[in-house]
Amino acid sequence: MLKSKASVVSLDQRNAxxxxxxxxxxxxxxxxxxxxxxxxxxxxxxxxxATADLISAGLIKEIExxxxxxxxxxxxxxxxxxxxxxxxxxxxxxxxxxMISVILVDFEGNEVTSHKAQLEDARMSxxxxxxxxxxxxxxxxxxxxxxxxxxxxxxxxxxxQIDAARNFVHWSSSVTERNIDFNPLIAKELPCPAFVENDAxxxxxxxxxxxxxxxxxxxxxxxxxxxxxxxxxxDGRLYRGKRGCGAEFGHTKVQLDGALCQCGQxxxxxxxxxxxxxIREMTVTxxxxxxxxxxxxxxxxxxxxxxxxxxxxxxxQMFGLGVSNLINLFDPQxxxxxxxxxxxxxxxxAEVMTRxxxxxxxxDAPLPEIKVHHWGDLMWxxxxxxxxxxxxxxxxxxxxxxxxx
Amino acid sequence: MLKSKASVVSLDQRNAxxxxxxxxxxxxxxxxxxxxxxxxxxxxxxxxxATADLISAGLIKEIExxxxxxxxxxxxxxxxxxxxxxxxxxxxxxxxxxMISVILVDFEGNEVTSHKAQLEDARMSxxxxxxxxxxxxxxxxxxxxxxxxxxxxxxxxxxxQIDAARNFVHWSSSVTERNIDFNPLIAKELPCPAFVENDAxxxxxxxxxxxxxxxxxxxxxxxxxxxxxxxxxxDGRLYRGKRGCGAEFGHTKVQLDGALCQCGQxxxxxxxxxxxxxIREMTVTxxxxxxxxxxxxxxxxxxxxxxxxxxxxxxxQMFGLGVSNLINLFDPQxxxxxxxxxxxxxxxxAEVMTRxxxxxxxxDAPLPEIKVHHWGDLMWxxxxxxxxxxxxxxxxxxxxxxxxx
DNA sequence: CATATTTATTTCAGTCGGTAAAATATTTAG
DNA sequence: CTAAATATTTTACCGACTGAAATAAATATG
Numbered sequence: 001m002l003k004s005k006a007s008v009v010s011l012d013q014r015n016a017x018x019x020x021x022x023x024x025x026x027x028x029x030x031x032x033x034x035x036x037x038x039x040x041x042x043x044x045x046x047x048x049x050a051t052a053d054l055i056s057a058g059l060i061k062e063i064e065x066x067x068x069x070x071x072x073x074x075x076x077x078x079x080x081x082x083x084x085x086x087x088x089x090x091x092x093x094x095x096x097x098x099m100i101s102v103i104l105v106d107f108e109g110n111e112v113t114s115h116k117a118q119l120e121d122a123r124m125s126x127x128x129x130x131x132x133x134x135x136x137x138x139x140x141x142x143x144x145x146x147x148x149x150x151x152x153x154x155x156x157x158x159x160x161q162i163d164a165a166r167n168f169v170h171w172s173s174s175v176t177e178r179n180i181d182f183n184p185l186i187a188k189e190l191p192c193p194a195f196v197e198n199d200a201x202x203x204x205x206x207x208x209x210x211x212x213x214x215x216x217x218x219x220x221x222x223x224x225x226x227x228x229x230x231x232x233x234x235d236g237r238l239y240r241g242k243r244g245c246g247a248e249f250g251h252t253k254v255q256l257d258g259a260l261c262q263c264g265q266x267x268x269x270x271x272x273x274x275x276x277x278x279i280r281e282m283t284v285t286x287x288x289x290x291x292x293x294x295x296x297x298x299x300x301x302x303x304x305x306x307x308x309x310x311x312x313x314x315x316x317q318m319f320g321l322g323v324s325n326l327i328n329l330f331d332p333q334x335x336x337x338x339x340x341x342x343x344x345x346x347x348x349x350a351e352v353m354t355r356x357x358x359x360x361x362x363x364d365a366p367l368p369e370i371k372v373h374h375w376g377d378l379m380w381x382x383x384x385x386x387x388x389x390x391x392x393x394x395x396x397x398x399x400x401x402x403x404x405x
Numbered sequence: 406m407l408k409s410k411a412s413v414v415s416l417d418q419r420n421a422x423x424x425x426x427x428x429x430x431x432x433x434x435x436x437x438x439x440x441x442x443x444x445x446x447x448x449x450x451x452x453x454x455a456t457a458d459l460i461s462a463g464l465i466k467e468i469e470x471x472x473x474x475x476x477x478x479x480x481x482x483x484x485x486x487x488x489x490x491x492x493x494x495x496x497x498x499x500x501x502x503x504m505i506s507v508i509l510v511d512f513e514g515n516e517v518t519s520h521k522a523q524l525e526d527a528r529m530s531x532x533x534x535x536x537x538x539x540x541x542x543x544x545x546x547x548x549x550x551x552x553x554x555x556x557x558x559x560x561x562x563x564x565x566q567i568d569a570a571r572n573f574v575h576w577s578s579s580v581t582e583r584n585i586d587f588n589p590l591i592a593k594e595l596p597c598p599a600f601v602e603n604d605a606x607x608x609x610x611x612x613x614x615x616x617x618x619x620x621x622x623x624x625x626x627x628x629x630x631x632x633x634x635x636x637x638x639x640d641g642r643l644y645r646g647k648r649g650c651g652a653e654f655g656h657t658k659v660q661l662d663g664a665l666c667q668c669g670q671x672x673x674x675x676x677x678x679x680x681x682x683x684i685r686e687m688t689v690t691x692x693x694x695x696x697x698x699x700x701x702x703x704x705x706x707x708x709x710x711x712x713x714x715x716x717x718x719x720x721x722q723m724f725g726l727g728v729s730n731l732i733n734l735f736d737p738q739x740x741x742x743x744x745x746x747x748x749x750x751x752x753x754x755a756e757v758m759t760r761x762x763x764x765x766x767x768x769d770a771p772l773p774e775i776k777v778h779h780w781g782d783l784m785w786x787x788x789x790x791x792x793x794x795x796x797x798x799x800x801x802x803x804x805x806x807x808x809x810x
Numbered sequence: 811c812a813t814a815t816t817t818a819t820t821t822c823a824g825t826c827g828g829t830a831a832a833a834t835a836t837t838t839a840g
Numbered sequence: 841c842t843a844a845a846t847a848t849t850t851t852a853c854c855g856a857c858t859g860a861a862a863t864a865a866a867t868a869t870g
Contacts, residue, residue: 241736480846
């Protein structure tokens with residue numbers, strides 16, 4: 001009757017409560033027991049018990065800092081609880097086309113160290129991928145005098161269609177084979193639990209745990225890299241759809257029989273806002289054959305090139321259309337546009353924001369807030385780390401037996 | 406600490422179990438206790454207790470019919486349980502532009518009688534609307550020799566933006582005022598609990614309880630009336646978004662700065678597939694000034710009018726584009742295209758289905774099934790009734806005290 | 811300073827929902 | 841008729857949570 005899958009676990013009632021307490025502490029930073037009780041609408045007695053378990057497991061700790069009481073200054077002061085950052089270490093990885101990025105974080109999500117390595121091949125066999133990952137992890141740990149045995153969890157972000165619940169990769173641009181169950185490889189090659197997820201979902205997790213989605217229950221994260229991705233958080237949890245793959249925002253159609261997309265279809269959003277699409281627009285008529293990156297186009301636009309300006313403007317228009325459709329369909333609390341260093345000002349300009357607003361059906365309620373988040377280039381790896389911390393938390397809480405004082 | 410809202414109730418653990426049992430019985434038609442236990446992954450003892458409560462409340466009953474045992478024929482035979490259809494009566498209403506439809510159903514959803522009445526005004530004041538509804542209900546009940554005091558619940562479907570949890574109408578095309586709390590009016594004018602909901606959501610409920618969505622956890626219902634609507638069922642529950650309003654599928658944009666929509670924006674799906682849009686296309690160039698309905702256009706197309714054919718074809722193309730976007734974003738188990746009598750063959754032709762398929766990003770998993778459901782013109786009222794039955798079930802289960810044998 | 815008051819947390823004795831195991835019921839096979 | 845099989849009910853118990861009381865730790869007040 002027990003049916004815990006490899007990497008996604010079902011929790012019993014008590015562990016679920018412990019985990020909710022842990023999440024509350026994480027989202028608040030530091031918080032007293034009584035505040036947790038009222039936030040979770042549960043009794044103080046339950047919180048006492050749950051926090052005692054978490055403290056004895058070393059996941060959280062009491063701190064000294066002064067918390068102000070509700071009303072006056074009288075009464076027993078609240079004791080603040082905080083994550084115990086030292087309790088364990090998690091690695092987050094992102095495998096991109098030519099680069100593998102690793103970040104090591106503590107339990108609070110603080111960066112311990114990070115590392116990048118070039119990849120020889122954009123696509124690798126599953127076994128090759130895992131040993132490449134292992135190598136990258138070893139290099140990273142070495143930087144701070146650790147070995148990979150110190151890791152409590154490893155989270156791996158890939159582009160593609162992935163069933164995270166089973167560590168099953170239907171398809172990924174980094175893997176040469178389809179429909180691979182990574183669990184056996186992980187068990188053989190890696191010294192601790194590892195989790196494979198779609199990269200856009202990981203960024204959504206990062207926003208939820210550490211970023212602009214902290215504490216929110218329903219929000220969307222639009223990721224901008226070479227293409228656009230979407231992570232959906234509904235009711236506090238990642239929504240993955242029936243097949244467990246990420247939403248294909250980049251391949252929603254914004255134009256009937258429109259521009260040709262890399263996916264082979266026509267009119268995809270990505271065929272208008274993806275890097276390759278912009279570069280194609282600039283070069284197709286021989287207007288500028290030296291365009292290599294979107295930054296180049298920005299540079300041109302800034303120096304008064306009308307063609308560059310109009311190419312970027314159209315991308316923004318299409319992007320705005322796509323985002324307003326998301327709002328019309330999901331009616332989220334908030335939309336976070338998340339991108340790494342790269343230039344994407346053309347996708348969050350005032351014109352684009354206006355276009356989004358004008359594309360959303362009027363309600364009396366205000367529009368969901370659209371937040372733009374410029375991350376460093378470790379965004380993806382940090383997202384992986386966020387997911388890793390969550391998964392490891394679940395494992396650790398599950399590891400707590402039914403023990404009292 | 407108790408915080409039951411007016412019409413949406415939060416259930417304690419035990420009532421939640423009773424309700425899950427009830428839902429299981431409803432979705433299975435008739436089912437034995439042991440099957441319920443295994444379907445809900447709970448112990449037979451729990452089912453014995455829950456079903457005993459439901460039987461004593463008159464919501465379900467044991468029936469004689471023979472159920473086949475799992476393996477052989479040996480052993481105590483299973484006792485089948487079924488809804489007790491006679492236990493109470495629910496009314497479902499749909500208020501449309503010029504018509505109010507009422508259907509009376511028993512607890513199993515069987516139609517007892519139905520009734521329609523013309524409306525003098527498409528828009529009414531809240532008080533006027535409720536007394537019109539009361540009148541229509543009285544007429545309906547009278548047809549079968551009942552009075553509205555016999556009703557256990559009344560469910561009202563309106564087009565517009567509605568917060569069903571609070572019976573609060575932000576805006577509706579049938580109501581002259583905005584932001585109306587209907588609870589006081591309901592309490593004053595109607596003799597039993599009443600529930601107000603968005604009409605597309607109601608159809609989704611009907612599909613879930615009685616229709617093609619029976620037993621499914623994640624599906625979308627696209628409704629076709631004069632415009633298009635969308636009901637979203639995720640994890641077995643209606644998804645309503647942050648503001649509690651329905652998804653605005655009809656106003657997702659399918660064309661940058663495209664055709665003008667009644668909502669004032671440009672490029673909305675509805676501006677290409679809504680009735681008024683098709684008629685506009687046919688008449689705008691004076692091609693056919695006598696077009697009144699979509700059926701007229703179909704008639705023309707069938708008699709070889711190229712213009713009519715191309716108008717319908719484009720609507721189908723745009724519709725297909727919109728639906729494939731839904732699949733790309735939600736990855737549902739199934740999509741149900743639900744329409745009443747009216748002609749919408751142009752939206753479910755083979756060409757449209759092909760277009761949808763070609764607009765969905767390939768995965769190894771098969772495409773979600775697209776089911777077309779042609780309802781009678783009581784579709785909307787039946788949807789309301791389905792929601793009413795669900796809400797009344799909740800109320801009845803809640804009414805069960807903590808009573809044993 | 812001693813005491814009352816206030817607020818936070820813990821302890822303790824239930825309560826409640828659910829379950830395993832035993833008991834009971836009802837059938838067929840032999 | 842007896843044994844075996846299967847379904848349901850009963851019973852004894854478990855475990856998570858809670859309310860109330862107890863305890864802890866501060867401030868206000870005379």
